[in-house]
Amino acid sequence: MDFYLTKDQKMIRDVVRDFAEQEIVPRASEIDKSGQFPLDIVNKMAEMDLMGLPFPEEYGGAGADYTSYCLAVEEITRGCGSTGLTYEAHISLGCMPIFLFGTEEQKKEYLAPLCRGECLGSFGLTEPEAGSDAGGTKTTAELDGDEWVINGSKCFITNASYAKYVTITALTDKTKGKKGITAVIVPTDTAGFTIRAGYEKMGLHGSNTTELFFDNVRVPKNNLVGKINEGFKQFLKVLDGGRIAIAAMAVGLAQASLDASVKYAQERVQFGRSISKFQAIQFKLADMATNIELARLIYLKAAWLKDHDQPYSKEAAMAKLFASEMATRAALEAIQIHGGYGYMREFPVERYMRDAKLLEIGEGTSEVQRLVIARQLGC
Numbered sequence: 001m002d003f004y005l006t007k008d009q010k011m012i013r014d015v016v017r018d019f020a021e022q023e024i025v026p027r028a029s030e031i032d033k034s035g036q037f038p039l040d041i042v043n044k045m046a047e048m049d050l051m052g053l054p055f056p057e058e059y060g061g062a063g064a065d066y067t068s069y070c071l072a073v074e075e076i077t078r079g080c081g082s083t084g085l086t087y088e089a090h091i092s093l094g095c096m097p098i099f100l101f102g103t104e105e106q107k108k109e110y111l112a113p114l115c116r117g118e119c120l121g122s123f124g125l126t127e128p129e130a131g132s133d134a135g136g137t138k139t140t141a142e143l144d145g146d147e148w149v150i151n152g153s154k155c156f157i158t159n160a161s162y163a164k165y166v167t168i169t170a171l172t173d174k175t176k177g178k179k180g181i182t183a184v185i186v187p188t189d190t191a192g193f194t195i196r197a198g199y200e201k202m203g204l205h206g207s208n209t210t211e212l213f214f215d216n217v218r219v220p221k222n223n224l225v226g227k228i229n230e231g232f233k234q235f236l237k238v239l240d241g242g243r244i245a246i247a248a249m250a251v252g253l254a255q256a257s258l259d260a261s262v263k264y265a266q267e268r269v270q271f272g273r274s275i276s277k278f279q280a281i282q283f284k285l286a287d288m289a290t291n292i293e294l295a296r297l298i299y300l301k302a303a304w305l306k307d308h309d310q311p312y313s314k315e316a317a318m319a320k321l322f323a324s325e326m327a328t329r330a331a332l333e334a335i336q337i338h339g340g341y342g343y344m345r346e347f348p349v350e351r352y353m354r355d356a357k358l359l360e361i362g363e364g365t366s367e368v369q370r371l372v373i374a375r376q377l378g379c
Contacts, residue, residue, distance in 0.1 A: 005067075008068065013072070013075060015048070016050070017075045017078075019044075020078060020079035020080075021079065024080045025080070027041065028348070029351070031206035032080075032082065032203075032205050035205040035206060036206060037161075037206055038082065038086070041083055042087075042117070042162075045087065045117065046118075049061075050117075051087075051090060051114065051116065051117035053069045053072060060113070060115035061115040065307045066306045066307050067300060070300070070303045073088050073248040073249055074255070074296075075252065076252070077252030077253055078255050078259075079252075081204050081207075081253055081356070084252060085158065085204055085358075085362075086120070086159060086208070088242070088246065088248075089121070089123070089159050090114070091245070093122070093123035093242055094121015096238050096241060097238050098110050098111045100234070102225055102226070118164075119164040120159040121159065121163065122163040122166045123158075123167050124166050124167065124186075124212050125154070125168075126155055127139060135177060135232060136178075137169055137171055137178070139151065139153065139168065139171065140170055141172050141184055144218075146220065146221045147218045148184055149216055149217070150170055150216075151215065151216060153212060154168060154211065154212035155211050156209060157210050158208060163188055166188060168184055168214075169231045170182060170184055170231075178232045180229050181229065182226075184225065190217050191218070192217040193212070193215075195211070195213075202354050202357065202358075204354075242363045243363055244320070246323075246324065246362065247298070247299035247302070247320045247322075250295065254291070254295065254331070254356070256352055257333070257334035261284075261288065261338070261349070275337075285337075288330050288334075295323035295326050295327075299323060302315035314373055317376070320364065321370065324359035324360045325360055328353065330352075330356075331352040331353035335350060
């Protein structure tokens, strides 16, 4: 068993860490308070070839492995949860369906600009009546000559306001239920396609979260991604990979909580000494550090399995489940260690808690992860 990162993986992690500390961390509080999308930061990430990090160079990517991508996600999210989610959704959800299931022509036309950072990737899956039950999709796509006619809506979709095209799921055969779902690429400037961003969220304020509306939206027949009526199986595979990246996000947020807590505990003086000298605080910090290390190890294992073309669905679900719930606990403990200051926006730990909670929900709730794991156990 080799737990060492490769030279390239270390280099990517360290470069992204330096970038996050210099460019992202100083802006994180402002992004949260204003809700302004950090487009300038995203553009700088594109200049660093991060926006296509795990994709082949022939499509404009950097040719790195999935492990390197997850390490980058962790470091970016450690700096700012909103920026981390923007990046994760771009690659794991926006780019990956086209890379995994798109034709060569689609990869050159749609994936390459995404990898170059010319626009952001977005994936339209969730609907008002199709969340954890993604098979309950109501949006339809009917073939009319050489065009798909799309009607319906999506909710809680990331990055769509900054995308030039969104890959969505729609029913192409109503008689087959979830087995009749197909993925289709829809340019955002298509007539009848409306994107609305107006959610007031608990956290991740700098992440673009939208609703999508389709009113007789027509796209070419060849915009279909993969095989017809196989969209359900496709997005399950996409979500498997995305769950590893969500776990990396969770580790990044939890690490930020620990970093802030250690710093504060060493500086805060009560009863004549720093509170880091009290066993009650030491045990909280020790537990946080232990759980972060465990979560990091399992997401790295899942990423390693994916990089080596091994089955990883169970490990991805375990990583996402444990890391996301751990991140929320770590943020809560960080607030407790900070005491009254932890409840104030002057300190970042209250933001970590608000940002971390979504990770137990997005790309499959904790309850769904437990179902996935149980099925992998043969239940």
